[in-house]
Amino acid sequence: MRVFYIGATGYLGGSVLKRVLNVYPHAQVAALVRSEKDIPAVKGFGVQEVISGSFEDLALIRKHSSIADLVVQTANADDEALMGAILEGLKERFDSTSVRPVLLHTSGAGVIMDRSPGSMTEEAEKRPWDDLDEQRINAIPSDAVHRALDELIFKADFAGFVDGWIICPPLVYGESSGPIPRESAQVPYLVQAAIQSGTAFYFGEGTSVWSNVHIDDCVNLYEIVLRYALKPETRAHKSSPYSKFFFAESGKHSWAELAGVIASVLHSLGVLGRDVPVSLPFTKGEEMVGPLVWGACSNAICVATRGRLLGWSPGRRDWEDGVRSDVERIAKRICAQ
Structure with a gap:
């Protein structure tokens, strides 16, 4: 099996790469x-072929996708040109072999987040997003964050030239095990902003909720989905693209709760003068966290039914303990700079 891997040096991507190399030791892996x-x-991590290039090198990406049995894309959930080049290459692969190649893509729970400026809503509380609900997954608005790439994959899968699988993580915490030390997205942003402003914070009431998952559990889901996607009996059956969309979650937090953990840790390290967060108006959002603003105050509650039906059983459920370790590690790195 020939694998083209995009995202080898990322936080989640590096950890998934480690698992791919362990589970498929005889695969020919090429990484951008x-x-x-x-x-x-x-290279030292065990990747046989390292391809030097950027996401703008579309001809290069198309070429390597066209000779791959499996493309794993963990680097970018919004670059339409990148995904277009991948799918063009996979179409060439199908045309030359008459066998559908497999694409495993990383989306994100931003695709289901609402626009609540810090408050739990009745809709979010009563109707969490279950990946078993194909009709609702299909109905996610086209202008939702990350949705453009999801829809490109759905369209290609419907066309019959690719088996497109999508994993959609929420807030991910825990330490990466990839070749390059990286941190996740949301927690580091909030820690950095707390240190710069002198206080941990949340927006509005802070009662809005996101799902979360430990990176090790998330990587386990990637392995389970990948093993299932590559089984001959799975390959032989043409299923709905929406049945190949997987959430990953093992817990959930309100933004006030998360800010409380950040405040407590930073205070214990002597970085902040107070151990409780403050509420800020949503209008301060872009000033404090820039483009992350909706990803730090909205609701995005998901249910990973499909993964559990395949045997996924997340074991790291104490998100506060995991995030506490992350905050301490991130803060020490920032303060040492």
């Missing part, structure tokens, strides 16, 4: 790496 300085680490 954008930074020359990261190439030795990726």
